[in-house]
Amino acid sequence: MTKKFTYSVVAPIYNEIGIVDEFCKRITDVMDSTGEEWELVLVDDGSSDGSTERIRELASVNKNIRPVIFARNFGHQIAVTAGLDYARGEAVTIIDADLQDPPEVILDLIEKWREGYQVVFAVRAEREGESWFKKFTASLFYRIIFRITDVKIPLDTGDFRLLDRKVVDVMNSMRERHRFLRGMSAWIGFKQVGVEYKRAARFAGETKYPFNKMLKLALNAVTGFSYFPLQVASYFGFASAGLAIIAIPVVAILRMTGTQFFGGQATTLIAVLFLGGVQLISLGILGEYIGRLYDEAKGRPLYIVSEAPEDE
Incomplete structure (x- = not known):
């Protein structure tokens, strides 16, 4: 019988050898403070820098870590999808491992979930360590998507969010290949609310979302949710x-x-x-x-x- 957990944290990993240890440490500190059972689903998206081996080592000493290892690189949105498939928690948080989204904000998301909200998305009030071009294109991306898609996706939000088990089950039933998860969670409905936070600079390594990948994500968003x-x-x-x-x-x-x-x-x-x-x-x-x-x-x-x- 599948064991039930109160909280799941899903994080895609792709060539993050310089970050994964600190990320797991901070997640552990935050989730242990809840006093509830929790798990961390690390989805290795075909890493080639030693991240895969390090994830296995961390899982061997921390029973809360559950590694899901891909056969090759499938992309960020697919990796998050796999994490949702394997997550067993009643509340599932999606977060990137680069520590730009502070794990400590998860406690704020949990608080709103306990108030009865079923989708709690994190809103980027400030963005540190990013160039003006990155900030400009990101702002333009969110506003264009908001204007032209049929679903009103909240501005300045990424995939960092908490989803209730009911929402996760519905999203897991949606198996389209060209995925835009923040649009899918907005399309589903349920009771939703935003929590503002300050986005930090990247802890180490390089961004996995350069301009060409952002453009592809935008294309998926437009074609997936608009004519x-x-x-x-x-x-x-x-x-x-x-x-x-x-x-x-x-x-x-x-x-x-x-x-x-x-x-x-x-x-x-x-x-x-x-x-x-x-x-x-x-x-x-x-x-x-x-x-x-x-x-x-x-x-x-x-x-x-x-x-x-x-x-x-």
Whole structure:
């Protein structure tokens, strides 16, 4: 029979050999202070810097640590998904291992959960140790997603949040491949509240979310929760058709009056390039959605585990 825990903490690990010891220590200090049973699910996402071996060593001396080892790298969102699959707690906290999200904030999330909230998300009031470009692009990302997606995702929130067991069970039933977990938890509903905190600088190592990965995450968010790109293609089509309808009588009148304002090949070339560009953009947008349908149709597992703990 599966043992029940009050709290689970899920943390994806990818090449964090310089951080994992301090992270586990701080998580242990925080969770022991609750006086409740807890577990730390560390999902190794195909690390190649020795993090995998270190996770095994930490688990051998700390019974609260449960390692889940991937067969290869599957990505951050999939690693978190695996952690949710293996978590056994009544309240499950998702947190990154880089210590930018202070483990001590988990106690604030737990307090709100005890008040009856089922999704408690951490809101970044301040961000230390990040460049102006990172802050600007992150702020722009959150606001664009908020504006164009069908689900209202809270601003300035990442995956750092606490989920009630009911919420976790619903999310575990949602098996789409291109995942945007903060959007999924917002879409589910339930009683939700935010807790502000100060985001710290990275403890060690380098960010695992450079600009290209943030862009991919944004694309997953938009295509997973909005038809806006398809609507933009339609708007371009209607705008082009409207211009053509207006241009036809204008050009006819100018030609009849002998005006050569639209003479030569330049105008024709510009019109062809514009319409060709609109068509290619529209095809690209359709391709993104069709590609995601193709991935879902293949029905492959979200991840492959080489090692996982047995339920007690």
